[in-house]
Amino acid sequence: MFSHISTRLRLPIAAAAVVSAAVALAAPAQAAPSAPSAPTETRATSASHSSGSAGAQAAAGAWAAGTRAYLVITAPGGTAAVQTAVTSNGGNVFAAYDAIGVIVAHSTSSSFAATMRGVTGVQQVGATRTSDVPADAYSPALPANPTQATTTLTESNRWDMTQIKADQAWAVTTGSASVKVGVLDTGVDDQHQDIAPNFNAADSVSCAYGKADTRAGAWRDVGSHGTHVAGTIAAAKNGKGVIGVAPGVKISSVRIAEPTSSLFFAENTVCGFMWAGDHGFKVTNNSYYTDPWQFNCPDNVDQAAIIEGVRRAQAYAESKGSLQVAAAGNSNYDLANKTTDSESPNDSTPVTRTITNACIDIPTELPGVVTVAAQGNGGAKASYSNFGNGVIDVAAPGGDGASGVYSTLPGGKYGNMSGTSMASPHVTGVAALLASANPTYTPADIRAALGTQANDRACPADSRCQGTTTKNGFFGEGSVDALKAVSGTTPPPTGPYFENLTDVTIADNATVESPIAVTGVTGNAPATLKVGVDVKHTYRGDLVISLVAPDGTVYTLEDFANSDGTDNVAKTYTVNASSEVANGTWKLRVQDIASQDTGRIDAWNLTF
Numbered sequence: 001m002f003s004h005i006s007t008r009l010r011l012p013i014a015a016a017a018v019v020s021a022a023v024a025l026a027a028p029a030q031a032a033p034s035a036p037s038a039p040t041e042t043r044a045t046s047a048s049h050s051s052g053s054a055g056a057q058a059a060a061g062a063w064a065a066g067t068r069a070y071l072v073i074t075a076p077g078g079t080a081a082v083q084t085a086v087t088s089n090g091g092n093v094f095a096a097y098d099a100i101g102v103i104v105a106h107s108t109s110s111s112f113a114a115t116m117r118g119v120t121g122v123q124q125v126g127a128t129r130t131s132d133v134p135a136d137a138y139s140p141a142l143p144a145n146p147t148q149a150t151t152t153l154t155e156s157n158r159w160d161m162t163q164i165k166a167d168q169a170w171a172v173t174t175g176s177a178s179v180k181v182g183v184l185d186t187g188v189d190d191q192h193q194d195i196a197p198n199f200n201a202a203d204s205v206s207c208a209y210g211k212a213d214t215r216a217g218a219w220r221d222v223g224s225h226g227t228h229v230a231g232t233i234a235a236a237k238n239g240k241g242v243i244g245v246a247p248g249v250k251i252s253s254v255r256i257a258e259p260t261s262s263l264f265f266a267e268n269t270v271c272g273f274m275w276a277g278d279h280g281f282k283v284t285n286n287s288y289y290t291d292p293w294q295f296n297c298p299d300n301v302d303q304a305a306i307i308e309g310v311r312r313a314q315a316y317a318e319s320k321g322s323l324q325v326a327a328a329g330n331s332n333y334d335l336a337n338k339t340t341d342s343e344s345p346n347d348s349t350p351v352t353r354t355i356t357n358a359c360i361d362i363p364t365e366l367p368g369v370v371t372v373a374a375q376g377n378g379g380a381k382a383s384y385s386n387f388g389n390g391v392i393d394v395a396a397p398g399g400d401g402a403s404g405v406y407s408t409l410p411g412g413k414y415g416n417m418s419g420t421s422m423a424s425p426h427v428t429g430v431a432a433l434l435a436s437a438n439p440t441y442t443p444a445d446i447r448a449a450l451g452t453q454a455n456d457r458a459c460p461a462d463s464r465c466q467g468t469t470t471k472n473g474f475f476g477e478g479s480v481d482a483l484k485a486v487s488g489t490t491p492p493p494t495g496p497y498f499e500n501l502t503d504v505t506i507a508d509n510a511t512v513e514s515p516i517a518v519t520g521v522t523g524n525a526p527a528t529l530k531v532g533v534d535v536k537h538t539y540r541g542d543l544v545i546s547l548v549a550p551d552g553t554v555y556t557l558e559d560f561a562n563s564d565g566t567d568n569v570a571k572t573y574t575v576n577a578s579s580e581v582a583n584g585t586w587k588l589r590v591q592d593i594a595s596q597d598t599g600r601i602d603a604w605n606l607t608f
Helices: 053-059 079-088 111-117 161-162 224-236 267-279 300-320 418-436 441-455 482-486
Strands: 002-004 013-018 069-075 091-096 102-107 123-127 180-185 250-255 283-286 324-327 338-344 351-354 371-375 392-395 405-409 414-418 497-500 503-506 511-518 529-537 543-548 554-559 570-576 585-592 599-607
Touching: 002 053, 002 224, 069 079, 069 300, 079 091, 079 102, 079 224, 079 529, 091 267, 091 283, 102 111, 102 267, 102 300, 111 123, 123 300, 161 392, 180 224, 180 267, 180 418, 224 250, 224 300, 224 405, 224 414, 224 418, 250 267, 267 283, 267 300, 283 418, 300 324, 324 418, 324 441, 338 503, 371 418, 414 418, 418 441, 418 482, 441 482, 441 529, 497 511, 503 511, 511 599, 529 543, 529 585, 554 570
Parallel strands: 180 250, 180 283, 283 324, 324 371, 371 392
Antiparallel strands: 002 013, 013 414, 069 102, 069 123, 091 102, 338 351, 405 414, 497 599, 503 599, 511 585, 529 570, 529 599, 543 554, 543 585
């Protein structure tokens, strides 16, 4: 009764849907294997990619066989002139995101990318697929609106909710209706009895193919994955079916999966993140990787453009107040020690290639994204869950074996699924509770709170798990805790906020600095300047951490005792910087004064 779903969706096992208290089982659309087998990928057949008259047709804005999609990267605000060049070089502008300098271009010309790389103002160009853009992109069909079954199932405490204490958190608050959560996925069945009360149609959209489709219903599910995720986050507390982690918040669907293939290409993700930023989503859930590459490598010209385009879109969303939460993946793979990728490209013919840690899973490994590993019933690492010391941020229930995560399915149905796809929405729900309890929290505040409130879980007797009890490769900073999220904390400062998420490596016996350029703040810095520090280091007794003002004045934040063997620094310091002009380049300086232990500046921020 099980069907195996692609690791691309972060979901290895989907159980049949329960449609009534009598536990009627609905068979999945595809044939179900009689016993578990390796996850499979849905692959498209690549058509020819040619130049000539078809290129002129595509440039005019009509679909033609052989149409391919590209990200054309310019300086932010600099797309206007380049859009003209796209058209004059055999392409058409399918969508443009001027705020981040990203154009989604289509062309049938095999020389389009190479030609555009020589255009003034173009920084990067990369093909986003190894298969053709479907004709549906030019006249998208609306997803089906499924007939709804009613249920006699009543709400009950489920193992996943009790494991993160969500059932206890609901006694304090179910979350605020002013908090909007975006589900970037296969779509959401907004008519479902457990989703409809919390569904926000006004901010829902399809971003399939990389361009916003705001028609009513364009956001609906082309599978079942997104509806299941949405229920885990915010199924209503209405006496029927299930309860989500944050049943009082609002859910918006941003469908980024394309119909038929259910693939999530880079331009779709870019569109989704831009939509999230522009529509006030406090948190988004991302239980997928960006197709067709399981890992994108910066030494590949196409994949480098994908990395940059999606990175800019994520940074834009975060700058607008949106935190991204993402699933770690289901290949039981060490993301901190990458060696091979045998699943890419998944839209044509995968090949086995050698990779390094420079190659990243998108959006999971982008700066600022919360990376989530999966746990089974009882808290152990789920057998399929990816891991990696310094990559995994937190863990949450994803199901394993006979214990799946029970949630909503299209058509008013319910069922079990397992995967990091199921773990990520638990964290998204906790993040939504944090945002509800602390309305002034920034994405950085929520990200930090998820880690500091997580319950530590030590490595098992497994040599693959590296790190300490407080931070390791299987569980990150631990399993998230919904009760802690709503139990009340002091709101953070509300002044102008600046952040640097770029990693800076800290070598032995070395001094490194990370800059933040402060602009638009009148006068001097306050006497209560807040300096948020997130340093990953395996022995902080080696460290001296200082703030360097724009005029070079050094403020020592902390000189840790040499005997302090604790891992990492995640603290907010208060500095009397009232004698300093606020505007200018401030620096976080970290000195490593010993040997053997190294680390990195993961992120830091200033609040004036």
